[in-house]
Amino acid sequence: MELDSIYTELISEHSRSTEHKHHLECPNMSLKGRNPSCGDEITLELQVEDGYIKDASFVGIGCAISQASTSIMIDLIKGESVAKARHLANLFLRMIKREELTEDEEEELDEAFALKNISNMPARVKCAVLSWHTLEEAFKEAEGIQ
Amino acid sequence: MNNTVKFKADFPLLGKPMGNNPLVYLDNGATTQKPLEVIKAITEYYDSFNANPHRGAYELSIKATDIYENARIKTQKFINAKYSHEIIFTKNATESLNLVAYSYGLSHVGAGDEVLIAISEHHSNLVPWQYVCQMKGATLKYIYLEEDHNLSQRDIEEKITEKTKVVAVAQVSNVLGLINPVKEIVARAHEEGAVVVVDGSQSVPHMAVDVQDMDADFFVFSGHKMLSPMGIGVLYGKEKLLNDMPPFLMGGDMIDYVEEQHTDYAPLPAKFEAGTQNVGGAAGLSAAIDYLNRVGFEYIEKQEKELTEYAISRMKEMDYIELYGCDSSRDNKTGIVTFNVKDVHPHDVSTIMDAHGVAIRAGHHCAQPLMIYLKQNATCRASFYFYNSKEDVDKFIEALSKVRGVLGLGA
CATH class of the missing domain: 3.90.1150.10 (Aspartate Aminotransferase, domain 1)
Structure with missing residues (x-):
């Protein structure tokens, strides 16, 4: 396993980035995601209006991979429709499960595609998917309430 | 070399x-990791002696019984237990601790009683006691740490009281790696009539242990942390306590007579070893003890x-x-x-x-x-x-x- 294929510059930059790491002023969705085996814990906060994600942020503790993955995800979903965000989450989780993606789909994932190599590291897969799973769960929960 | x-x-x-x-x-x-000698002992058991011990009156079964019972005697000597029937084979330290919690804990801890454990306990010596306390309306109390991460001397002195029924503590913490003063804790607990359960998972592989000198009431460890295969563990308990406890798992081999509405349980150690046991694992444990004694x-x-x-x-x-x-x-x-x-x-x-x-x-x-x-x-x-x-x-x-x-x- 080559370390520089995992801890790329992009990932280590995102892991240190605090741009999205704060509370929102008025989130209308908030969900906690946990990796019980390693104690990673993030809380995802979303401000969703008329089916669009107006703002998004997170707080919590985790490894470089989970922090970077979360930061990249928020970059991608901010301003997008809920439907688009769910579509991206689906693509990301498929990529990590080593399912074949089309070139267009890979392009859609943008910076998140940089996490593809994590799919070769079974011990770290759960770090990469934590935020994306939390995002999916948040929308599922919201659907249940409506 | x-x-x-x-x-x-x-x-x-x-x-x-x-x-x-x-x-x-x-x-x-x-x-x-496991030395070749241990791996060979397991292989040898399966390629030359495999049969269900205690059951058949034929040579192979008798040989398998010998291997299993000799491992028990070797384990007894290894931790200096008084009798070999005070050694109960389990799957690992976790199962041993669960056995004590379910069998001794649920029948001896009552409403208003207290169980005392260290804040540094592994979940296996913590969650079962939480469960016992929740089931019985008892209180789970903790020994916290000194500044240097040793167990608080004050907590040891003050938190063991007449309400304390069980004190459960690791001889060595799996995180802090510090040897706890178990002998002193046992002496203090016995003054108040509490029993002490010692988790030896991180001590037995690394230091000579004498359960009689320590005077622990129960002592547990896993084979796999001391060169043995996974799936074999040990519970030591004082004869009198084990005799007074109800069985934990029930079924074959742990009975004397079974009638439609009544069962007489087998004497120790069979009473706590229901079903076919891990004889290959015991053979490995036995070889591991030989290896450690030689080192x-x-x-x-x-x-x-x-x-x-x-x-x-x-x-x-x-x-x-x-x-x-x-x-x-x-x-x-x-x-x-x-x-x-x-x-x-x-x-x-x-x-x-x-x-x-x-x-x-x-x-x-x-x-x-x-x-x-x-x-x-x-x-x-x-x-x-x-x-x-x-x-x-x-x-x-x-x-x-x-x-x-x-x-x-x-x-």
Whole structure:
């Protein structure tokens, strides 16, 4: 396993980035995601209006991979429709499960595609998917309430 | 040939590379590697003696029974129990602790009683007692830590009271690596009529243990942390206590007579060994005890102490390393070194070390209440065994020094 294929510059930059790491002023969705085996814990906060994600942020503790993955995800979903965000989450989780993606789909994932190599590291897969799973769960929960 | 080279040659896995690097195995607190002698003992049992012990009146079954019962006698002598029927074979220390909690705990702890454990306990010596207390309306109390991470002397003196029915404590914490004063705790608990359950998972592999001298009422450990295969563990209990306890698992082999509405249970140890047991595992445990006795605990303790002191001194030179349980003033440190690298999550540390062939543990080490107490989300842990060398420590330090750089942080 080559370390520089995992801890790329992009990932280590995102892991240190605090741009999205704060509370929102008025989130209308908030969900906690946990990796019980390693104690990673993030809380995802979303401000969703008329089916669009107006703002998004997170707080919590985790490894470089989970922090970077979360930061990249928020970059991608901010301003997008809920439907688009769910579509991206689906693509990301498929990529990590080593399912074949089309070139267009890979392009859609943008910076998140940089996490593809994590799919070769079974011990770290759960770090990469934590935020994306939390995002999916948040929308599922919201659907249940409506 | 020096000793470590000689010992390493006995362990097939220690000679195998990890990726492009030789393996530096420093996760002995989780499980140890197995010498060829142990692997052969298991294979030999299955290719020459496999039959269901205690059941058949034919030669193979008698031989299998001998192997199983001789392992019990060897284990009895290994921890100096008074009788071999005080040794109950289980799957691991966790099952042994559950046996004590379910069988002794649920029948001896009542409403308003107290169970006292240390904040540093592994989940296996914590969750079962939480359950017992919840089921019986009892209170679970904790011995907290001194500033140097030893158990609080004051808590030991003050929290064992006439309400205390059980004190459960590890002889060595799997995170802090400090030897706890179990003999003193036992004496104090007995003054109040409480029984003491000692988790020896991190002590038995590394030091000579005498359960009679310690006067523990129950003592448990796992085979796989002391060169044996996974799936064989030990519960020692004082004869009188075990006799007075209800069985934990019920079924074949633990009975004398079964009628439609009534069963007479078998005497010890069969009463607590329902169903077909792990005889191959017992054969492995027996070979492991022989191996450890040959190496000798004097050597094991000396080697681990040297490696630990060397590792800690090197780590103290790195100002971005935070150590836990490494400043005890009592000369009671074992080969477990728990630490964090500043600004780096333990899982990243472990992944980066792995790329250099160095295997360490990262996470909460099945001790979440201790992590919360230490105000850490998770930690890294390197744990040594007698087959580790000074070169292993050097490679560990070298890999550790690269961690922050990989993540783009200054050294």
